[in-house]
Amino acid sequence: MVGAMGRSNAQATAELAGRCGVEMRSLRQLYFLALVSLGIYLAISVLSRRFVYHYPLRDRPILMVVGLLAAAFFAYVAAILVCRRWDDDRQAMRVVLGSAVLFRLVMVPSYPIQEVDIYRYLWDGQVTLAKVSPFRFTPRQVQLADDAPALDPSLRRLVKRKREDRVTAEVLRRVHYAELPTVYRSVSQIVFACQFRRRSRPSFR
Numbered sequence: 001m002v003g004a005m006g007r008s009n010a011q012a013t014a015e016l017a018g019r020c021g022v023e024m025r026s027l028r029q030l031y032f033l034a035l036v037s038l039g040i041y042l043a044i045s046v047l048s049r050r051f052v053y054h055y056p057l058r059d060r061p062i063l064m065v066v067g068l069l070a071a072a073f074f075a076y077v078a079a080i081l082v083c084r085r086w087d088d089d090r091q092a093m094r095v096v097l098g099s100a101v102l103f104r105l106v107m108v109p110s111y112p113i114q115e116v117d118i119y120r121y122l123w124d125g126q127v128t129l130a131k132v133s134p135f136r137f138t139p140r141q142v143q144l145a146d147d148a149p150a151l152d153p154s155l156r157r158l159v160k161r162k163r164e165d166r167v168t169a170e171v172l173r174r175v176h177y178a179e180l181p182t183v184y185r186s187v188s189q190i191v192f193a194c195q196f197r198r199r200s201r202p203s204f205r
Helices: 001-050 060-082 088-105 117-129 139-144 153-164 165-173 187-198
Strands: none
Touching: 001 060, 001 088, 060 088, 117 165, 117 187, 139 153, 139 165, 153 165
16 A cells, blocks of 8 residues: 555656646747747837838838748747646746737837828828818818818818928828728727827828
């Protein structure tokens, strides 16, 4: 009986040591994947500087960024597989959440990549702050209108802003599908207006 108990204790100890070994390996693997992902996001953040508005399309590293995003996806899948082997969910969650925060901090100074909708957001914010409904006039109407006395007062207000403010004129010039009014709902318009008010003269690259 004593021998059986000894064998049972030894087996339990061996199983515990095995689990600890698996968890230590999983922890090292998860940290490694986190570092790989951090390097990928850092590279994307640096490359985003070559996606500024005036940068020629043919010179933008689009395929390189797509490849980096694919690598980040595979690292993400690998991390999921590692976490599934891990018994300590709390420790895994700490590593995952900490990594997620780091990834986002690295991307904060990056530039939008292949993004043009941002200019519509800025224009809609400008229009809302001018107390004009962004659903009323298209950007093209404002572009083509002149400051004639017979012009609609709301449209004249927008035209005046375009002529007097270089930033407003540049935002208007960059809006895509200028022949269409905004498609964003009223709640979004409030967000756009608040963002433009918070940073009343956005910088452009």
